[in-house]
Amino acid sequence: MEPVFSSLRLLLGLFFMLTGAVKFSDCHTPAQVYEHVKALVMKLAEVLPLSLLGYEPDPEDLLIIIGWLEFISGLLLAMGPPHLQEISTIVLTLLTLGTLYSLLMLREPVASYAPTVLCLGVLTMLHAHACYIL
Template identity: 50%
Template sequence: MALGLRALRVLLGGFFALTGAAKLSEQISAPASQQMKALFVQFAEVFPLKVFGYQPDPMNYQEAVGWLELLAGLLLVLGPPMLREISNLLLTLLMMGALPALLQCPRSSD
């Protein structure tokens, strides 16, 4: 059981670290980077705090999410137990925050 949970932790941490790195650098995958740039323009349009007059710059928004995913993913894989718990919380909050943006973004016709 413990080995399975450890493997899941390493896989999820690696996934988040890789997706965070992809948001920060075009060297990992140029097509994915271009697609993410377009998505973050849409995400900025439906940002929850827009009703209060705050709309983030899409590139800064993408960079902030990328750093958070990269660091939290690395902590999930390599960190001590207390930092892994903090990483779990950060990634959970990040994904919960992404849901409204994904649900409100207009769908493309392709």
């Protein structure tokens, strides 16, 4: 069963590395894809619960911060040691929960939740498996 979880960690890590790279590198991605992601993050920044704490993040900075967090966490999830994989699973789970919250607040169509919910389910499964092993 361990090869299955190792494969899931590798694939999910590569997925988050790719999505993170799209967010922070506008010169290496097609302009159309970057603009779509940028527009989505602009909308998500409006409903983030950080405003309740009195912090209004700049959407451009938020795009770069989330991109780097996803990229580094994805890298650690795919190729890091077990303890760092667990930390990256927690960070990616929190980012995914923030995305899901934002999609719910924006009342996006249910079909747009599918990738987020799928990633959240796999991350939860990886976290539960790591807790069982450690």
